[in-house]
Amino acid sequence: MGQVSSTGPALAVDSISYSYSDTLAVDSISFEVAPGEIFGLLGPNGAGKSTTVKMLTGQLSPSAGSIHVLGMDARSQLADIQARIGVCFEEKNLYTAMTATENLKFFASLFGIKLHDARSLLDRVDLAARADDRVADYSKGMRQRLMMARALLNTPDILFLDEPTDGLDPVSARTIQGLIKEESARGAAVVLTTHDMYEADSLADRVAFINQGSILAMDAPEALKLQHGQRSVRIRARGKDGDVEEIVIPLEGEDAADQVQRAVAELDLLTIHTEEATLEDVFVAYAGRGLDA
Amino acid sequence: MNFGVISAIFRKDLIVFSRDRFYVFITIIGLVAFVAMYWLLPDSVDETIHLGVVQTGMDTLFDGLGAGDQGLEIVEFDTVDQLRGAVEDGTDGIVAGMAFPEDFLDPGTKPTVDLFVTAALPAEYEKAMEGLASQLGFLVSGTEPPIDLATHTVVLGIDRVGNQVSLQEQMRPLLAFFVLMVETMALASLISTEVQLRTVTAVLVTPARTRDFIAAKALMGTILALTEVLILMTLIRGFVGDVPVLLLALVLGALMVTGVGLLAGSSGRDFIGVMLMALAIMIPLMIPAFGALFPGTAATWIKVLPTYGLVQAIVGVTTRAASWSDLSGDLAMLAAWCLVLLGLGTVVLRRRVATL
Numbered sequence: 110m111g112q113v114s115s116t117g118p119a120l121a122v123d124s125i126s127y128s129y130s131d132t133l134a135v136d137s138i139s140f141e142v143a144p145g146e147i148f149g150l151l152g153p154n155g156a157g158k159s160t161t162v163k164m165l166t167g168q169l170s171p172s173a174g175s176i177h178v179l180g181m182d183a184r185s186q187l188a189d190i191q192a193r194i195g196v197c198f199e200e201k202n203l204y205t206a207m208t209a210t211e212n213l214k215f216f217a218s219l220f221g222i223k224l225h226d227a228r229s230l231l232d233r234v235d236l237a238a239r240a241d242d243r244v245a246d247y248s249k250g251m252r253q254r255l256m257m258a259r260a261l262l263n264t265p266d267i268l269f270l271d272e273p274t275d276g277l278d279p280v281s282a283r284t285i286q287g288l289i290k291e292e293s294a295r296g297a298a299v300v301l302t303t304h305d306m307y308e309a310d311s312l313a314d315r316v317a318f319i320n321q322g323s324i325l326a327m328d329a330p331e332a333l334k335l336q337h338g339q340r341s342v343r344i345r346a347r348g349k350d351g352d353v354e355e356i357v358i359p360l361e362g363e364d365a366a367d368q369v370q371r372a373v374a375e376l377d378l379l380t381i382h383t384e385e386a387t388l389e390d391v392f393v394a395y396a397g398r399g400l401d402a
Numbered sequence: 403m404n405f406g407v408i409s410a411i412f413r414k415d416l417i418v419f420s421r422d423r424f425y426v427f428i429t430i431i432g433l434v435a436f437v438a439m440y441w442l443l444p445d446s447v448d449e450t451i452h453l454g455v456v457q458t459g460m461d462t463l464f465d466g467l468g469a470g471d472q473g474l475e476i477v478e479f480d481t482v483d484q485l486r487g488a489v490e491d492g493t494d495g496i497v498a499g500m501a502f503p504e505d506f507l508d509p510g511t512k513p514t515v516d517l518f519v520t521a522a523l524p525a526e527y528e529k530a531m532e533g534l535a536s537q538l539g540f541l542v543s544g545t546e547p548p549i550d551l552a553t554h555t556v557v558l559g560i561d562r563v564g565n566q567v568s569l570q571e572q573m574r575p576l577l578a579f580f581v582l583m584v585e586t587m588a589l590a591s592l593i594s595t596e597v598q599l600r601t602v603t604a605v606l607v608t609p610a611r612t613r614d615f616i617a618a619k620a621l622m623g624t625i626l627a628l629t630e631v632l633i634l635m636t637l638i639r640g641f642v643g644d645v646p647v648l649l650l651a652l653v654l655g656a657l658m659v660t661g662v663g664l665l666a667g668s669s670g671r672d673f674i675g676v677m678l679m680a681l682a683i684m685i686p687l688m689i690p691a692f693g694a695l696f697p698g699t700a701a702t703w704i705k706v707l708p709t710y711g712l713v714q715a716i717v718g719v720t721t722r723a724a725s726w727s728d729l730s731g732d733l734a735m736l737a738a739w740c741l742v743l744l745g746l747g748t749v750v751l752r753r754r755v756a757t758l
Contacts, residue, residue, distance in 0.1 A: 166607045167606075167607060168606065191608055192609045194607070196604070196607045198600065198604065202603060202604045203601070204601060206421040206422065207417055207418065211417065215410060215413075216604070216605075218406070219608040
């Protein structure tokens with residue numbers, strides 16, 4: 110095993126780039142992720158998120174820049190790095206002819222681990238009851254949970270999760286989100302790639318907006334929303350002619366409080382809500398396009 | 403190389419292969435069918451020529467011919483129509499018939515002997531029959547032919563008279579090749595599935611390296627192909643003669659088709675594509691095995707095909723008692739082709755994995 114820094118960042122990315130033929134997929138991006146931090150890479154399809162993760166996990170070699178994982182250089186110490194990371198792919202790349210237990214035991218053997226108790230790991234993803242069923246008979250959500258269990262086999266120091274809850278049922282999505290929080294609490298750094306702004310908002314300590322291969326902004330979700338979003342109060346009330354009217358009062362204005370008081374006193378209120386900007390709003394402000402574009 | 407990783411991937415592939423109903427089915431059915439085909443083929447060659455004859459007054463002469471000439475059996479018929487019918491139907495293995503006219507023995511006449519042959523009879527048989535009729539004419543008339551030649555036959559190589567290579571023996575290389583081809587397709591499909599489902603990506607973000615993955619696949623393909631061809635050769639009585647040389651040829655053959663499997667598996671984009679690619683490569687490679695069915699017909703260019711050495715080794719050891727010294731050139735060529743195909747398959751698979 111190579112030398113591992115115990116005090117530095119879990120992941121340090123410095124000006125990495127990658128091109129597919131003539132197309133620049135990732136353009137000189139840099140960021141760091143601390144141990145225990147959940148870092149979200151947020152961007153629309155084709156923004157460069159998956160290419161970035163491929164470089165971070167050793168599937169692609171950056172054409173420029175450097176990557177240090179747990180203090181080790183990704184070019185010269187890739188095998189040592191890969192022994193200490195867990196990867197959950199967007200594709201459900203499991204051996205469907207094998208059972209969940211067989212899948213886990215096989216991948217454990219690649220790490221040189223004798224997996225005596227696959228069931229307890231499967232229990233963490235609510236699959237213990239189906240441990241001996243072939244993966245071909247699993248639903249999409251079950252396969253995704255098994256992929257998550259596979260990513261945890263070697264008790265990784267960094268988890269790379271590519272769209273881990275994309276298209277999943279709420280129960281499976283909650284199970285995976287719970288595991289991400291548990292792993293973060295254990296001290297593992299988590300790099301989460303998603304185009305789901307709500308997931309990024311609820312899970313990530315920091316997010317980076319990535320579009321056309323470049324990082325547009327990077328900060329805690331709350332900070333981004335405060336910096337670039339607009340808070341407001343949305344009021345629905347019944348008018349004099351009986352029609353429902355909707356009024357939005359921005360909270361940034363000097364007389365915002367007066368406007369709200371007046372509305373409450375004078376209107377026949379139906380509902381009143383405070384509103385804040387979403388990460389999607391912030392992304393649109395930066396990129397000029399939505400996350401689903 | 404990480405042998406623990408190679409062993410893990412190999413064991414996983416065995417599980418996946420054993421659960422693929424299609425490949426288990428074609429492997430078992432193929433083996434059973436090829437063995438059955440072998441045993442249904444004739445295991446000996448009938449060297450006797452069965453000749454039908456209609457003749458009058460030459461009983462003594464023909465009795466002498468039938469008894470004295472090894473390899474010639476005379477069957478007599480009463481009428482020309484009976485003779486024609488027997489030749490047409492191939493009754494009692496009769497391949498030709500001669501009808502001698504009643505005036506054949508009359509001095510001073512120029513009799514015409516009718517010769518009946520089937521359309522399938524080779525032209526040289528027809529000429530031989532004509533020669534036999536002339537010889538009989540000289541014998542009956544008591545005169546000598548214009549030139550009385552004495553011939554001395556020298557058989558070069560093994561004299562096969564009474565011990566011809568049977569169709570069973572001729573089929574051995576082709577059957578062995580069919581089995582190897584089935585396993586080539588199985589390996590190609592295993593690789594292609596890994597690439598298409600991206601399971602190879604999941605393997606390669608662990609401490610497993612691409613070289614470990616390829617080594618495991620090559621090991622799997624070679625052991626599968628070798629195991630099956632060894633079972634086949636055992637069941638079709640293939641282990642005769644110089645067995646170590648034969649085993650070496652089969653190991654090289656298994657390695658060679660593994661190279662083809664790596665190549666086809668990493669080139670095809672889906673199941674059909676993989677099958678077509680494997681067939682496109684394997685069909686030309688089958689030509690030497692087909693050539694073994696028709697000795698003497700193979701063109702010179704066939705000798706440069708990768709499987710020529712394999713076929714020569716199987717045919718040579720099992721039918722000509724060939725040894726290492728007879729086959730070293732063919733085996734060297736086979737080994738060289740193994741290296742080329744395995745190298746090519748490895749390079750293509752490595753490139754395919756790198757571009758996922």
